[in-house]
Amino acid sequence: MWENHLEKAGFTVASKPVENMTEVRKELGVPDKMQSCHTGLIGGYVIEGHVPADDVKRLLKERPEGIAGLAAPGMPAKSPGMQPDGEKPSGYDVLAFDKEGNSKVFSSY
Numbered sequence: 001m002w003e004n005h006l007e008k009a010g011f012t013v014a015s016k017p018v019e020n021m022t023e024v025r026k027e028l029g030v031p032d033k034m035q036s037c038h039t040g041l042i043g044g045y046v047i048e049g050h051v052p053a054d055d056v057k058r059l060l061k062e063r064p065e066g067i068a069g070l071a072a073p074g075m076p077a078k079s080p081g082m083q084p085d086g087e088k089p090s091g092y093d094v095l096a097f098d099k100e101g102n103s104k105v106f107s108s109y
Contacts, residue, residue, distance in 0.1 A: 001081050002037075002038050002050050002079075002080055002081030002082075003015055003038075003081075004081070005050075005052075005053060005080035005081050006040075006053050006056070008053075009053030009054070009056075009057070010053075011042070011053065011056070013040075021039060022035075024039060025039055025048070028041070028046045028069075029046065029068050029069075029099050029101075030046055030048050030069070030071065030097075031071075031097055031101040031103070033073060033101075033103075034048050034049075034071035034073050034095060034097055034103065035048060035049075035071075035073065036048050036049025036050065036071065036072060036073055036074055036075060037049060037050070037075055038050065042056060042060070043059075043060050045059055045060075045067070045068065045069045045070065046068060046069030046070075047069055047070055047071075048069060048070070048071035048072070048073075049071055049072035049073060049074070049075070049076075049079070050072045050075065050076060050079035050080055050081050050082055051070045051071065051072050051079075051094050052079070052080050052089050052094065052107070052109075053080065055070055055094050055106060055107050056070070058106075058107075059096075059106075064096065066098050067096045067097070067098060068097055068098050068099045069096070069097055070094055070095065070096055070097075070106055071094070071095050071097055071103070072092060072093075072094050072095075073095065076089075076091065076092035077091070078090040078091045078092065078109070079092060079109075088109070089109040090109050091109060092108075092109055093105045093106075093107065093108050093109070094106045094107040094108075094109075
């Protein structure tokens with residue numbers, strides 16, 4: 001589970017089930033093509049999908065200008081929470097996106 005991955009990395013997770021996630025994601029500015037199964041908020045950023053904790057930590061440390069959040073679109077099979085504990089992420093990109101819906105690769109696995 002992605003929340004467990006974040007907790008093991010030192011984050012405190014408060015999970016809140018929401019009925020209409022499509023509307024929530026729209027309000028948060030998550031582009032349609034970036035949507036996934038989990039949406040999180042931390043430090044003024046949106047985290048969408050199974051983004052590795054190390055990428056969240058890097059985002060919070062670097063605070064790149066113009067970035068609204070990070071996304072691992074879809075449900076990558078080899079992402080944290082989708083694979084056995086201890087396995088390293090592989091086979092997908094984590095994308096940084098801005099408020100206009102533009103994106104660029106933040107990390108590749």
